[in-house]
Amino acid sequence: MTHTHEMPIEERLRHCGLRPTRQRVALAALLFAKGDRHLTVEELHEEAVTAGVPVSLATVYNTLHQFTEAGMIRVLAVESSKTYFDTNVSDHHHFFIEGENHVLDIPVSNIAIGNLPEPPEGMEIAHVDVIIRLRPRKG
Structure with a gap:
């Protein structure tokens, strides 16, 4: 069985019930x-802007929420x-480094x-x- 992450982007979008519009394909x-x-x-x-994809912040917001509802990513x-979107939809937890606003996966085991x-x-x-908040040790 092919996992969806091995499919071409257009096929992945269709598989999740989304029409592969140009903006969705580019953002995915x-x-x-x-x-x-x-x-x-x-x-x-x-x-997207750096990559030359002409897209508004609102479109990115709406698209990420569509991807979330389709089960492609999770919130x-x-x-x-701050809301982060995670491309790993498997069950796993996170470290959050305060001050740096950086999210890391915690190994599931x-x-x-x-x-x-x-x-x-x-x-x-x-x-x-589970989100475990981290900060640099003091002293």
Whole structure:
């Protein structure tokens, strides 16, 4: 079975139920070109502008949210002012380096989460996001 990340971008978009418009293809190509990573709307917009993709910040924002709804990426709300989009949709957790605003994956084998509450009737837990905040040691 072919994994979606091995498919051409146009095919991946169609597979996820999205029409492969020129802007979606261009943004997806930038987003997935460098393996697993964490990006804000602003960072992807800057990459698009640098790459000569004529796209507004609002379009990047809307496209990333469409990709999220389609299951291509996931949202990480690290702090209220910044939302990161993660190209790795597998279950994993994150370190956040305060001051640098840098997000790193935590190897999945290192964390076990237990004693989760029972979800309300008719609901299931989609995934659990653990964000461990780091800062340089003092002294």
